[in-house]
Amino acid sequence: xxxxxxxxPLLVIAGLLSTGTARAADLWxxxxxxxxxxxxVRVNLPLNLVDKALAMVPEEHLHDGRIVLDDVExxxxxxxxxxxxxxxxxDMTFVTVEDRDENVRVWKENGYLRVKAREGLDESTVDVRxxxxxxxxxxxxxxxxxNVSAALAALAAHGEGELVTVNDDQDRVRIWxxxxxxxx
Amino acid sequence: MMTRWQKGLTIAAASLTVLVLGWxxxxxxxxxxxxxxxxxxxxxxxxxxxxxxxxxTVVEGLVSGGVRVxxxxxxxxxxxxxxxxxxxxxxxxxxxxxxxATFVEVRDGRDHVLVAKRRGAIEVTVDTDEVLVEVSAxxxxxxxxxxxxx
Numbered sequence: 223x224x225x226x227x228x229x230x231p232l233l234v235i236a237g238l239l240s241t242g243t244a245r246a247a248d249l250w251x252x253x254x255x256x257x258x259x260x261x262x263v264r265v266n267l268p269l270n271l272v273d274k275a276l277a278m279v280p281e282e283h284l285h286d287g288r289i290v291l292d293d294v295e296x297x298x299x300x301x302x303x304x305x306x307x308x309x310x311x312x313d314m315t316f317v318t319v320e321d322r323d324e325n326v327r328v329w330k331e332n333g334y335l336r337v338k339a340r341e342g343l344d345e346s347t348v349d350v351r352x353x354x355x356x357x358x359x360x361x362x363x364x365x366x367x368x369n370v371s372a373a374l375a376a377l378a379a380h381g382e383g384e385l386v387t388v389n390d391d392q393d394r395v396r397i398w399x400x401x402x403x404x405x406x
Numbered sequence: 407m408m409t410r411w412q413k414g415l416t417i418a419a420a421s422l423t424v425l426v427l428g429w430x431x432x433x434x435x436x437x438x439x440x441x442x443x444x445x446x447x448x449x450x451x452x453x454x455x456x457x458x459x460x461x462x463t464v465v466e467g468l469v470s471g472g473v474r475v476x477x478x479x480x481x482x483x484x485x486x487x488x489x490x491x492x493x494x495x496x497x498x499x500x501x502x503x504x505x506x507a508t509f510v511e512v513r514d515g516r517d518h519v520l521v522a523k524r525r526g527a528i529e530v531t532v533d534t535d536e537v538l539v540e541v542s543a544x545x546x547x548x549x550x551x552x553x554x555x556x
Contacts, residue, residue, distance in 0.1 A: 250507075261514040268504050274497040278490065403507035 249378055249399050256394045266403055273374045298368055302361040308335075309354065330354065346390030353380045441527060441544030448538040462547040469551050484556060491556040498549040501528065 251272050253265035267275070296304075308316065308330055317328040325340040335357055337350040359376035363369035377399065388395035400406070408416065444459045473480060484491070501523070510521040520531040523545065532539045 262512070264508065264511040266507055267509055268500065271497070271500045271504060274493060274500055277493045278497070403505055 248401055249382065250401065250403055252396075252398050252400065252405055254394075254396045254405060258392045264405060266405060268403075269374065269378050269399070273371065276370050276374070298361065298363070298366045305357060305361050309358065341390075347388070349387040351384055351386075353377065353383070355380060441547060443543045443547070444540070446538070446540040450536055450538065462544050466547060466551055466554075469554060473554055480555075487556060494556060495549075495553060498545065498552055502545045502549050 249269045251265070251267050251269055253263065255261075255263040311330070313329070313331050315327060315329040317326065319326040323342060325338075327336075327338050329336050333354045335350075335352045335354055337348065339348040340346065341348075353376065356373050356376045359372035360368055360370065362372050382398075382400045384396075384398045386395065386397040441462045442459050443462055443465050444457070446455075446457045448455045476483075487494075504523060506523050506525065508520065508522040510519070512519040516535050518531065518533040520529070520533075522529050524542075526546065527542045527544045528548065529540070529542045531541075
């Protein structure tokens with residue numbers, strides 16, 4: 223559960239990064255968070271607004287940043303090398319973790335990077351479905367730099383779709399892109 | 407038949423009415439054409455309730471005047487924010503072009519935060535146990551003002 227909760231900000235950022243400019247003016251990024259205690263967060267932003275807003279994020283958060291996944295620290299360069307290997311390969315499962323409390327699968331399928339995780343007896347789940355082109359674009363920068371603008375453009379070119387769904391015993395998070403300003 | 411005095415009073419009253427109506431029409435037109443910036447602050451603890459509606463053109467005029475008299479202070483400010491100025495301008499351009507929508511809404515118990523665009527105005531509401539703050543400003547006016555300042 224703690225892992226799932228720790229993952230939520232990362233997943234939200236992944237959703238934000240998974241967004242561009244080709245059809246950016248027509249597409250909206252939606253983030254919906256519902257907590258069991260009643261708190262709700264609703265975000266509806268035009269993709270081109272997300273693009274401009276991300277340009278205001280202090281550089282240290284996007285450049286020379288290291289990404290921590292499941293307590294393992296990865297450099298952007300390492301992720302880039304890993305991703306090239308993934309892209310060159312066929313559709314396949316890269317990571318499978320199965321134990322009594324946790325079940326994680328990371329795989330490539332029809333041009334999408336998929337992550338499914340289930341944790342605990344309460345069947346908390348994380349489902350991530352990021353277009354491969356978006357990850358490609360995100361990792362297309364130099365050195366330790368994430369190319370956020372390119373990732374946004376790739377997502378806009380990709381169009382509508384679900385990106386992230388998290389369900390656990392306390393929170394429900396959904397991140398998606400569609401052509402409407404209000405949530406459906 | 408009206409006496410001379412009655413005629414004079416009638417003409418004076420009619421002139422006054424035309425003058426008052428003219429000003430009302432003029433002020434109403436300014437409000438309608440430029441939009442209104444409104445700020446409401448309600449302190450629930452001590453009952454203080456302040457509501458300030460201002461025609462956007464008046465605020466723009468005040469900012470323009472401020473820009474003219476600011477001199478070196480404005481130059482320093484512009485130098486400090488130069489890195490962000492193009493992004494802020496682009497952001498406001500996109501916001502101006504965006505349709506009306508609720509951008510961010512957070513509800514947590516009694517607390518409610520809302521950022522939305524309604525009828526071309528950006529609206530921010532913060533509603534908690536302690537305070538209610540409502541700010542509304544036409545996006546096109548904010549855009550023009552920021553362009554002038556940055």
